[in-house]
Amino acid sequence: MLLAILVNITGAFGSTTTRCTEPERRALLQIKGDLGDGWDNFLPSWGNEEEKRECCEWIGIRCDNKSGHVIRLDLSPSTLGHDLNDLLEGNLSSSLVDLPHLHYLDLSSIRFIKNSIPSFIGSLSKLRHLDLSSTSMIGKVPSQLGNLSSLQFLDLSRNDFLEIANMEWASHLSSLQLLDLSFTNLSFAHDWVHVVNNLPHLKDLNLAHSYLPDIIHPPLSFVNSSKVLAIIDLSANFNLSSSIFQWLFNYSHSLVHLDLSFCALKSSIPEAFENMAAVEYLDLSYNGLEGPIAQSFGNMTALSYLDLSDNGLDGSIPQSFGNMTALEYLDLSSNKLEGEIPKSIWRVCTLRNLQAFNNSLGGELHLSESSSRCAHFPLEHLDLGNNRIMGSLPNFTLYPSLMTLRLGPNKLDGVVSKSIFQLSKLETLDISENSVTGVISEADFSKLINLHILGLSSNSKLVFEISPDWIPPFQLKEINLGSLNLGSHFPEWLQTQKSYMVLNISNCGISGSIPDWFWFNHNVQGLTLSNNKTNYIIGGAVDIDLSSNQLEGSIPLFLPQIYFLNLFNNSFSSIKCNVTQFVSLRFLDISNNQLSGELPDCWSSAVEQVLNLASNNFIGKIPISIGFLTGIGTLHLSNNHLTGNLPSSLRNCVLLKILDVGENNLSGPIPTWIGKSQTNLVVLSLRSNNFYGSIPSQLCHLQSLQLLDLSSNNLSSSIPTCLGNITAMKIISSGPYIGSPIPYFARIDPSKPFANDKLSLVWKGLVNELKNLGLLMNIDLSSNKLIGKIPGEITELVELVSLNLSRNNLSGGIPKEIGRLKSLDVLDLSKNHLSGRIPSSLSQVSRISTLDLSNNSLSGKIPTGTQLQTRDAAAYFGNPELCGEPLSKKCPSEEGPTTSGATKDHGDDQEDQDQLITKGFYISSAVGFIVAFWGFCLALIFNKSWRYRYFKLLNKAEDWLYVTVAVNKAKLLRIIKS
Template sequence: MGGSSVQFLLTLILLFLLCMRPTIANYLGLGDTHLGCKEHERQALLKIKQDLIDDYGLLSSWSSNQDCCMWSGLRCSNQTGHVIMLNLNASSFRSWPLRGKLNPSLFELKYLTYLDVSFNDFNQSQIPKIIGSLSNLRHLDLYDANFGRNIPFQLGNLSNLQYLNLGWNNFNIPENIEWLPQLSSLEYLCMSTVNLSKVNNWLHVVNKLPYLTSLYLSSCNLPNIFSVPLVNSSTSLDGLDLSYNSLTSSSSVLEWLFNSNTSIVALDLSYNRFQGLIPDGFSKINSLAKLYFYKNEFEGGIPKSFGGMCNLKILSLSLNNLSGQLLEFFQNLTGCANHSIQSLNFDWNQIMGSLPDITTFPSLRILRLHSNHLKGIVPESLGKQSNLETLYLSNNSLEGVISEAHFSNLTKLKHLALPHTLVFNFSFDWVPPFQLDEISLGSCQLGPRFPTWLRTQKYYSWIDISNSRISDIISNSDWIFSRQVEYMNLSFNQISGQIPNLSLEFTSYPIIDLSSNKLEGGIPQFLFESAYLDVSKNMLSGPISALCEVQNGNLNFLVLSNNRLSGQIPDSCWMHLEGLQVLNLANNHFHGKIPSSVGFLHRIVSLDLDNNNFSGELPSSLNNCKELIFLNLGYNALVGQIPIWLGTSYPNLIILILRSNHFNGSVPIHLCHLEHLQVLDLALNQISGCIPKCLNNLSALTKKDSPDAAIIHSSLETIGIMEYVFSYIDHLFFMWKGKEHEYKNILGLLKSIDLSSNNLTGRIPGEVVELVGLVSLNLSRNRLTGQITSEIGMLQSLDALDLSKNQLSSGIPSSLSHIDRLSVLDLSNNNLSGKIPTGPQLDTFNASSYEGNPNLCGAPLPKKCSGEEIAQNPAMNGSREHAGMQDEKEGFISMGFYVSVALGFIAGFWGVVGTLVLNMSLRVAFFRFLNDFKDRLYVAISVNMARVQRQLQN
């Protein structure tokens, strides 16, 4: 070939390559790096940025002088330079969420194929309707972005859309979802938490999506379907989540599943209301690999047909009403299923029997059986289950000895939870073949020393050895604390020593509970890097200044009560603890003023500073803590008037304790605005003035019922890939029936007003009788005057009433006898007069309830009322004739008779005493008898002397 021909051929090749450059570059993943983004798209993105509040700089790279294709969260086309991807998913950037709204300039990004703004906060604004015009969109993710209002039907115009996630927002209840079938290319649909209660044809609608492979409708209030859709279901559906709805066995959903030609791989029906026996129909879905029935009402056992489900890997039946023998459960899974099954979750049922040999399930990785009724021993064959990773047997009645043989081949074991009924018999130097991630041995008998084998576990993130009779020294056990720990519970042991002051940085914010031990010394700084820290009921001492060295916005619960901690509360710490919900410093030796920086705790719901020596006035900054539910400042040295803002700043306050301080002034009427208040304790102060008449505005006390028995504060924490709810239960020591009791799990049932030991004057307001939910009312030790309202009997829930040591006058209302629950009554030391009313409940009180009222009369006081007949011996009661005959018989008994009897008794008494002096055992027995006899003798002589006096008068 000539030179010219070669040159011509090279020219053609060069032209071809120039024409194909974008295609080849795109194929090779290179592309033209000099295209840059389009100017109108960059301007649109800057407008989008203007409407977003970026607290942590997620969009810091979005600048007007840069190529927008280089901005974070963006991707441009290698061929055209148009923006094709906008990813502002806050979780993927590990950033705090963006806030604000989506600007309509989004319309300018016409070539977008991928849009993800999930895990942000759009303040319940509406999804921009303009998104429906982005016809190239294939992926739209709006999950958990706090969108609200109506779902725009314009989304139905996105005919190329393959992925749509609208879950976990705050939309209005849609009337229909008829726009969905227009998304003919849709493969993935999530509408979890969208309220579909009005969409009765939801199953018909989603059944029209021919390419749908994944459908997530969790927590949608789905109505039950009672007719099977006529349109055949997509055969490509492989993931279906209908959990957290109210579907019942009468629904046709199950019939649809059993009769359709679906190829479902994962099916989640958890948290519904399916009842009766588990249907055999599930075994018809041959493709099923994951089946979740968690928290339903299924009964009986597992159908035998499940043994033929050859692809079944996960079977979750926890929290149902299953019963029967565990051996039968396992036998019904024998077939091809026992070779494929990897996870069996049967927690929280009523399954009985012993633990069978599980080596018939060679692929088993997870076995969860805790909280059933299992008995018998744990077979040693368990140690042969080489694939086992999770073993939960806790809260059963299994017995016998656990030895090294039970774990001989469990090299993959990661999660272990055993019941306290088992006896551990490991050799001192035993080294397990596994490294546990979770150790749950609470209430097991592990002590008195920390088990040696536990020291070999270097990588655990979860350890619960609470109440396990350990009395070791913690300072010799540095291995307990590790960087990766996420949950630690060593409470209710006898662990002593000082917590080691480690220079430790946790990889996460752990839950740590070291309460109810004998720990001493100070609290090291690293512990304050927790999300939940409870070191209460120990002997810890010193200041808590180490708290100021950390800046932990993730600390939610801080419980340091019942220790020997001292010093002033630093004023510079609290502004860094903006996430704190519970602060309990009660029963320590703190002093000084309550720091004003506590007002920075805007999320705090429970503040307990009880029984310290805090002084000064309440800082006004406390009125910024508007979420408070529990406030206990009792037993301190606080002074000044009770602030008005206590009644206006806390709309949710349930418990208010200011007991035993030096508050003065009057009771602010603004406290009457606390409509949720159930406990008001202002006792032992210097409060004067009248009791506010507006107490009947405390609406929680005007109702007999209580919303919850306990006052619980919860926090959702993520540990690993799991989410756990950790709770703190408010508690207080309350004077009840003369003794101080700790109220915790029933604190929410307590409804009490205690204004005792103050300088209150005036009358008891009649409005108090509207507080029909009151359980305890204590107004004692004041200077109250006037009469007890005649309608006091309306307080039907009252168990304790103390009005003693006042200046109340007039009679005791007869309606008091209508309170049949009353078990404590003290009206003593007043100016009450007249006859004491009677009734089945009032008759149980003795004279101490009424003493100190000179003008009261009637039982149980010895003073009889004017004109009152002398009570007769009940054995003598009968007809008038019988009473007359008895009086005639008693006429033969004279005063001399009683004198003779008395002299004879005295002579005999000293004769007996002479004998007793010589016999110690008889002397002890006699005086016990005498103490009992003297009361009976006094009553008998009093009654008979009264009869004698009556005869002498006649």
Template structure:
């Protein structure tokens, strides 16, 4: 039994802790404290030697509420024989690590991982001379000095990852003195701040495991590592840094090295020849760099480690050449990835002889040829196969083939798999992810398809022409389903409660959506049923999906009113109900404060535009209410949409004047906003590589679709309504506006004089209004304008001369009886021909010496030819386009002047 003094000390320690989940219920209920939770005693003396209050201990607690809070009582000092203390994964509210822990001199292991300590780490911990494990990872603490660490003479394992050490510029010298430490974990420590050359630092350390990942380190770190007992190193982690250029020759003496991770840097060159000395390598990770080398040379250099290498990742580089490799010596490789390189040629059958292989990824290359059963003859351990995004690679495997393996992950997307659905897949009973999208399948799914895969979580068969009924989802464990762009028909079946993402767009599904309410799906994130034939009213059960982020039911045959429960979707970001027959007024979405895009266009919605729009939706980037029956004035609350990129209120029955606060819209829009994308790129919270469907809009007079490129667009369209009054003068402060359409209204007054301030405008339509006065001379500054329509107003006076304005067809100005000048044929007053007083009878000399009819024709032909040579580049790169049009302004002005001179000379010649 435990000592009474130690028993009392533990009870006093408990009093200082907040134990909301009663995880320490055994403390005090039993007399022998050695039987309490997290306590271990010496069998001979009964002294407490272990105190393990880690939330993440082997005795798993139920949830996060089980973590302990509060303070650590000094009664802990009564446990004088304690050699193991673990308080990890609790919440101590940002208090300092108690200094008195440094008096527990018998401690051998101290673990305080992610326990929410803050402040400076007490240097008193340097008194723990018996300590061999110190783990402080993930606390908001700092080190006033690192020197005391060298006093821990017994220390073998040190982990201070995810602790900011940017203020400790002498860290290389300090860690070089840790003579006893075998494993040093320093990831996410901001070590790279102001880092200078480290080649001259002497070291007495003897590290075997060294993790310096995610520190913004430059390539000088290689030389520090080479001085840190390089002959003993077995594990080096340098991923997520700023390593550039070729790998320097510092690994020659590291014959014992087993693990090397240089991934996610900017290394160039290839795998250096001195890697031939790394004959003990078991894991080599070089993905996401800029290596460029013939893959045959790379494999040959690594052949020394053929009998030991287990994990080889060369993905996302620029390795090139044919895959006909000599892999005979690689007898233990389990994971092999060459994804996203520049590889070509066919897949050698020798790949199927690596019997140890468990995961093979050859995706996103240019492989061709045919994959047959011979490529898999001797791969009994294969669990993951990815050959996707090799468009000319054919998969020709017999439907009756019985593979020697059981896959968990299979991806053959963007390969030639069809036209028949590969029946052999039904032999793979362990599948959790199956992706065969855009694979040319023209077949139906096998009967009871999903019944074969009890553990399937991820299914993507999109972009094929699979027909027939949808499989029965209801009894599966599916979380992600994408069967979009096929020919599935019939009613929508019930989905499982595990579902997170269901994408069935662009099929032939019909009937009502009644199955939606059959069961709750608390983790549902994305529902996309757009472009189908689903009809009737929407069910009123949306409160069952509190985590829904994307709802796209556009282009179906829904009718009736929108249910009020849609307003319960407080996490909703994308709402698309466009192209249906919804009617009535909008329900309130004022609680949906995370909305980014709302598309309700092409319905029969009526009533006034609600004032809640703009009050709480600070992230709203797209608002499309086009082609409905909304009436009344435009509410001033829309002026609060400072993040808007696309505002489309066209083709409604709106009246009144344009709000004078309209300049607030888009004026402060910030391109750095993630436009509905999270830190990983929105909907990558949903699934890898996917993005939310495009939003249709009228752009330059044509209805097109925009995807994430909307982030670069600012557009306002309020055309085809009943607006009256002037165009507000402050509209000219919307400097980032790309497209403005106010046509087909009853606007009056003049065009604002400073309209030329909108230098980013590419499309402007003010046609069919009652606008009068002159076209402001500032219009000549609209250098990027490619669509202009000012027709059918009451404009008058001369059309300003500029590069752009004379390039438009006369139809852009028609219906304004007072307008004159090019490109209209109507001349302005005073534009008659004028005789040059210096001209005499006889043959007229060309004083310019440059302009002739031949020169004029050559200039025009040269301009047209040059334009078409570079237009592709201009369309692809925005900065080039802007620079080009600035140059074009000067060129066109010059040509225009020269043309006018030539025209005048020809007229004078004809008059003679």
């Protein structure tokens, strides 16, 4: 027996037999060879050397313990250890068919360039796991994949150019448990619902961002559908409609995870969600859901994650949310919710994250002040900013885990709660834009060692008492202390903060020089020191706002990485031009300074978005190099002393949306190339210059134009009739016109708002600086020498808000259809030679607030209408032939007997009214009579009961008429005889 044991031991240690079969080893080496030369570093154990002959020990390979056949080939990033962002390239080898025993194949994140999924994969009949995600596959999915009847896991996701015209092949995968086709193209796969319904073992379905078509015909049968489908992700499919809910509710018994975010669903939230008792994760964010949240929603007691943010939900937050005893994450932000946050929510012992910012929530905060219900409150993130919450800051003693506390802006008042400063884990504290009072000292911050974001701005009664030599216990990344009284000296404690990227200390009463050490922090990206009295500037931030200070001298050179620079409203007197210092600049506003001399002629491709040089003292011609700013979107040169023509080089600025050169001494005809090259223009302001000639018809090609101001020039000729073709003024546009306001660029910090653009223009007779340009549709051609009639086509611009044609030599009548301009707020036609009657349709413009028709030759009665009779009489002065309210002159028809003049006025009135009675009116009346008559006759012919009642009625009417006539005749004869 001992000998037998020794023999067995010797055999075990002395055997040199390998498990790897030679054909499969050769197949693996061929697969490596086809992948390319660069794979040696990732597959070092694969080779022909003697010590590498055991392929079952190669990286990514697993063999069956008994047969030795390769059953697993895994070349995924997690196995090979390479970065997902650094996709490996190669070719997919047909030698895979020589591994017929494969159960597991993962080739994810290998970039198979210009390769479609090979049909031979369908021959690997024993596959249970197939992962070809992120492999840059293109073309169609071969139907042979349907042969993989043992497949349990299939991932073809993140192949953007993979087209799946139908999913019939997937209906044969009867063992499938996970199907991931996210980030592919399923736009033509109208059978996807029916296929999914016939996968009896499916547990996990991911079709996110796959252009899913909507469910047109709901599936009729769920007999073979899965009873264990737990996870469904259909997010970012914009073609789906609310009909998707009806299909999903058939899986309410098994669903645990449901994601329908970013689907543009427009409906109310169905109450049937209350039946989905097993759901733990529900994301309906970024849709168009409307209406209130039903109280029955609180019946989903298994929920741990609920996101309803970025919808249009209104009403109050249901009290029943307090029943969700497993809830950890709740996001209701960016809706229209109002009312008070129910107290029941604060008693959910599992809640870790509550976000409800950007709503209209009011009332007070009633945080729990007793631990009787919960052993502790694990709340870590609380964001209720941008609401209308009132009252004092609550006590946060029972919430020691808080890391984020955002309560601004709201309407909170009272003394700042000292319990906030006991939250030692706090990383973000933002109570800005409230009315909080009290004193905050350096001692209050002693426990906030983890603080990264501090926002106390715009609490005007909050006192910030910090000594000059204070050394904070934290390192801040964002500091917002705007509109706090920080004292006249620059805050020295900022010298200890080495990591902040955003700093706002605007309007803090700081004066004097900015210390040199301040500019040594090269991490600064957003800097706002506006509305102080500082007088020295230099630095390396990329986003700098120093507007409304007392900075003077020459504008210094900033570091090359400067991105946003706002020096508006200072006292700078000169500018040095070095293009290489502005290679990254997107926004430059040096308007409203004291800059003089000629404009620098050194512009290249530096400023790519907004250049504002308005309201300075520049002289001379606009330099040709301005036209080299080919990427610029806004150019403001107004309110200077510029002369000469508009340089033709400006035609290169084809992306311009705003061109503002008003209030200068520019001359020459308006260039026709504006209408040919600058087709993206939204605002064109050439007002208060010396332009002459006609208004070029090419301006009518500016289909995005919303504001046209050519006032106070020397323009002659007539108004082009084609102005009525400007699309943006004819219909409410959803296109890329001015927003409210224009988001020309995002600042570096994505949490900061978009830049606002502004424009000076004459509005209601006064020069105003307007920022909300999206609300304007304006044409101002006033104070020129225009002649001819007001073109009737202009009444097609139904979105016009302001029309000013005053102080010209226009003649003829006011267009009869002027009443079509329902959005008019301002109409000024004064000081022309207009004649005829005021069209009665003008009384239908209900929104008009400023009207001036004075100093013309208008005649007749002012049409009756609230908007015309309630005007100041001065709006009609200088028209001797006008009469009626609000003028003191009465119309002849109101003074007694009719005169010939009154008859004429009456005739004009009748003519104005008769325009409504056209040939079409008579035709439609005749047709209506014929149809009604024959309809009545046919009813009598075919309906016996109607016919009987009708003739019976006639008989009664005949009898009544006979008796009435006979009686009255007798009475009349007696009266005559007497």
